[in-house]
Amino acid sequence: MKVLLISANTEHLNIPPIAIGLGCVAEAAxxxxxxxxxxxxxxxxxxHQVIKEAIKGFKPEVIGISVRNIDDQIREQTRFLLAYVKxxxxxxxxxxxxxxxxxxxxxxxxxxxxxxxxxxxMGIQGEGEQAFPILLEKLRKGSDxxxxxxxxxxxxxxxxxxxxxxxxxxxxxxxxxxxPVSVLKNRQIPIPxxxxxxxxxxxxxxxxxxxxxxxxxxxxxxxxxxxxxxxxDAGCSQFFFVDNTFNLPSSYAEALCDQLISLKLxxxxxxxxxxxxxxxxxxxxxxxxGCKNVSLGFESGSENILNIMNKKFTPDEIxxxxxxxxxxxIRQMGFLLLGGPGETRETVQQSLDFVDAxxxxxxxxxxxxxxxxxxxxxxxxxxxxxxAPYDDLLFPTFYxxxxxxNWLPKTVAKFMAxxxxxxx
Numbered sequence: 487m488k489v490l491l492i493s494a495n496t497e498h499l500n501i502p503p504i505a506i507g508l509g510c511v512a513e514a515a516x517x518x519x520x521x522x523x524x525x526x527x528x529x530x531x532x533x534h535q536v537i538k539e540a541i542k543g544f545k546p547e548v549i550g551i552s553v554r555n556i557d558d559q560i561r562e563q564t565r566f567l568l569a570y571v572k573x574x575x576x577x578x579x580x581x582x583x584x585x586x587x588x589x590x591x592x593x594x595x596x597x598x599x600x601x602x603x604x605x606x607x608m609g610i611q612g613e614g615e616q617a618f619p620i621l622l623e624k625l626r627k628g629s630d631x632x633x634x635x636x637x638x639x640x641x642x643x644x645x646x647x648x649x650x651x652x653x654x655x656x657x658x659x660x661x662x663x664x665x666p667v668s669v670l671k672n673r674q675i676p677i678p679x680x681x682x683x684x685x686x687x688x689x690x691x692x693x694x695x696x697x698x699x700x701x702x703x704x705x706x707x708x709x710x711x712x713x714x715x716x717x718x719d720a721g722c723s724q725f726f727f728v729d730n731t732f733n734l735p736s737s738y739a740e741a742l743c744d745q746l747i748s749l750k751l752x753x754x755x756x757x758x759x760x761x762x763x764x765x766x767x768x769x770x771x772x773x774x775x776g777c778k779n780v781s782l783g784f785e786s787g788s789e790n791i792l793n794i795m796n797k798k799f800t801p802d803e804i805x806x807x808x809x810x811x812x813x814x815x816i817r818q819m820g821f822l823l824l825g826g827p828g829e830t831r832e833t834v835q836q837s838l839d840f841v842d843a844x845x846x847x848x849x850x851x852x853x854x855x856x857x858x859x860x861x862x863x864x865x866x867x868x869x870x871x872x873x874a875p876y877d878d879l880l881f882p883t884f885y886x887x888x889x890x891x892n893w894l895p896k897t898v899a900k901f902m903a904x905x906x907x908x909x910x
Contacts, residue, residue, distance in 0.1 A: 487626050489515055490546035491524040492537070494571045495554035504528060506678035506728060507590060508552040509660030511614040517658060518619035524664060527574070529675065534577050541581040548625060549578050550618065552590035553600060557882040560910070561854035562895065564882045572604050587621065589614045591697045595858060597638045599880040611636040612648045615657045654683065654705045659713045662720035676726040676756065677717050681710050681742060685730050690796050691826065693858040694730050704738055711745035718751050725755040732757035736768050743771035754778045762799040764807035773814040780816055782807060785823040787840025788833035795826065801840060808844050820846035825886040825894050826855045827866055834894060838901055849908045853895050854884035
C-alpha cells in the first residue's frame with residue numbers, strides 16, 4: 487500500500503526533536519513491502535501546502551499522523567496543541583479520502599478521546615512497529631480489524647489488546663533515507679536516538695508508563711552504535727538520546743559509551759540523566775563518547791517533596807551528579823517542578839536556594855504540574871477536589887497547592903528577573 491506518514495509536531499520544547507517513533511514505524515512498514523514517504527512538519531513553513539503537494543503527488547491509500555504533544559505543559563497561558571493537529575487532519579481530508587491513523591506518545595495517553603476530538607478514523611496506542619504493518623495488511627485485504635494490537639476505531643473503542651515489544655533488536659531503527667532531505671540538511675535539529683523503552687521509577691505525575699510501560703527494554707549497545715555510525719556517514723554529527731533515563735541501568739549506559747568510543751565517532755550528543763547512581767566512571771565515559779549537554783531532571787531541592795514525588799534520589803545525590811558533570815565539562819540544564827502536593831513556601835525556598843548554590847548552566851522552572859490520567863497525582867487531585875473523578879484530562883489541568891496560587895508565580899518571576907539563566 488502507499489502510505490504517507492506525517493509528524494505533526496512543530497514544538498521545540500527544550501530540544502527540537504524529529505520523530506524517531508514515526509521513523510521506526512516507517513522503517514517497519516517499508517520492510518513489510520509498503521511504499522512509504524514521510525514528512526516532518528517541524529521543518530516546514532506551510533503545512534497546508536506541504537500536505538497538498540505530498541497527497542497530490544503520492545496519492546496515499548493510508549495516512550498516518552504522529553501526535554507527540556497534547557499541550558505545552560505550561561500552566562500560564564497554556565497552548566492546546568491538538569488544535570493545530572486538527573487543522574493538519576482537515577488539510578489531509580481536503581485532499582484525500584484515505585483513512586487517517588493516529589499514533590505517537592501524546593496519542594497513546596488519551597487514545598479514544600484524542601481520536602474523537604481530532605476526527606480521525608483510527609489510532610494505534612503504544613508501539614506501532616508491529617501493529618501498523620498488521621493494520622496495513624488487513625486494510626489491503628479488506629479484512630476485519632479486530633485484534634490489531636492497540637487499535638482504536640472512532641466511536642467504537644479498542645479493538646485489540648495493546649502489546650509491548652520485548653526484544654527491541656527485532657525492531658529496526660530508521661535509516662537516514664527514511665526522512666525527507668529537508669530534515670537531514672537542518673543541522674540545528676539533532677538526530678534522536680532511542681536505546682531503551684519503559685521506565686520503572688513510577689514518579690507520581692509522570693505519563694511515561696502510559697506511553698512505554700514500566701519494564702525497561704533495551705537495544706543492543708553494539709547495534710545502536712553502528713546505527714549512529716551510519717548517520718555519521720550520512721553527514722550528521724549532532725544526536726540526542728531521548729531515553730527518559732539515560733543512566734538506567736548505568737551498566738548499559740557504560741557499555742553504550744564504550745561502543746561509541748571504540749568506533750571513534752566525531753559526534754556531539756545530549757541526554758536526560760536521572761540523578762542517582764551517577765559516578766565518576768559513567769560521567770567520564772559519557773564525556774569521552776561525545777556527551778556535551780545533559781538535562782538533569784531533579785525537580786526539587788526539598789527532600790520531603792522528592793519523597794512525595796516518589797523520586798529515588800536525594801539532594802546530596804543531585805549535587806554530586808552536578809559536580810561530576812561540571813568536572814567533565816558537560817553542560818547541565820536543571821529542572822524545577824514547583825507547586826505539587828505538599829509544596830509550601832518553605833519547600834519552594836529550599837529549592838530556589840538549592841539551585842542558587844548548585845548553579846547549573848541553565849534552569850527551567852515550571853509552576854504547577856500537568857495532571858495525567860492513571861497517575862498517583864490524578865488520584866490525589868480527585869481526592870482533593872481539584873479534578874472530578876470522571877475527568878478525562880485531555881484538556882490541560884494543573885495541580886497547584888491552593889495556598890501558593892498567587893504567591894508562587896510572583897516569587898518565581900522575581901527569582902528569574904535576577905538570574906538570566908533561568909527560564910519557564
